[in-house]
Amino acid sequence: MNSNRDSRTAFGVKILNSNHAGIRRLKRDGNVPEIHGHKFWNSSFLIMNHLKRHPIPQRSRVMEIGCGWGLLGIYCAKQFDARVTGTDADRNVFPFLDLHAEINGVEVATEQMRFERLTVERLKRVDVLLGADVCFWDNLTPVLFNLFKRALRAGVKQIIIGDPSRSPFTALAERCGELSNSTVIARSMIRPVRASGELLIVRP
Numbered sequence: 415m416n417s418n419r420d421s422r423t424a425f426g427v428k429i430l431n432s433n434h435a436g437i438r439r440l441k442r443d444g445n446v447p448e449i450h451g452h453k454f455w456n457s458s459f460l461i462m463n464h465l466k467r468h469p470i471p472q473r474s475r476v477m478e479i480g481c482g483w484g485l486l487g488i489y490c491a492k493q494f495d496a497r498v499t500g501t502d503a504d505r506n507v508f509p510f511l512d513l514h515a516e517i518n519g520v521e522v523a524t525e526q527m528r529f530e531r532l533t534v535e536r537l538k539r540v541d542v543l544l545g546a547d548v549c550f551w552d553n554l555t556p557v558l559f560n561l562f563k564r565a566l567r568a569g570v571k572q573i574i575i576g577d578p579s580r581s582p583f584t585a586l587a588e589r590c591g592e593l594s595n596s597t598v599i600a601r602s603m604i605r606p607v608r609a610s611g612e613l614l615i616v617r618p
């Protein structure tokens with residue numbers, strides 16, 4: 415990973431550190447994420463590494479759920495010219511996403527949306543559904559499972575969820591065994607960052 419005092423670069427995405435002037439300005443202005451959206455989670459790197467090996471089609475319509483700072487979606491916009499929407503229940507993450515999209519030279523749409531509110535009709539405009547570290551509470555397991563069923567009904571072509579193998583994620587992966595085509599892949603990496611966990615991949 416290339417880095418300097420206030421930023422770093424991984425998989426072609428520039429990531430601002432907490433001491434970057436832009437990040438400090440957003441915090442001074444009162445933008446304080448409330449639902450674990452205060453930093454960038456390493457499972458995003460695992461998904462980026464997977465997509466580097468198994469790229470999605472160019473110009474895919476990508477939705478990053480629980481997007482936080484949105485760097486996974488930004489990666490897709492940069493590498494695949496994807497049309498990306500970042501959704502999160504916490505609107506306070508979006509200024510951090512917008513700042514990162516700007517410094518990376520891409521556009522990412524945002525929608526404040528809980529997982530339960532993503533309808534089949536909305537998901538019909540999505541080809542690829544991505545999420546990193548989004549299954550961290552037990553009550554999210556059934557919520558995400560139902561979201562995946564709606565996504566498949568809507569015609570979403572691929573769902574990829576990354577996690578460091580916490581128990582709610584493991585329960586989600588087991589439930590997804592009921593679906594037509596789901597796979598769990600263990601992944602680890604040392605560069606550009608040390609990370610390990612699992613990817614849950616669901617297809618029609």
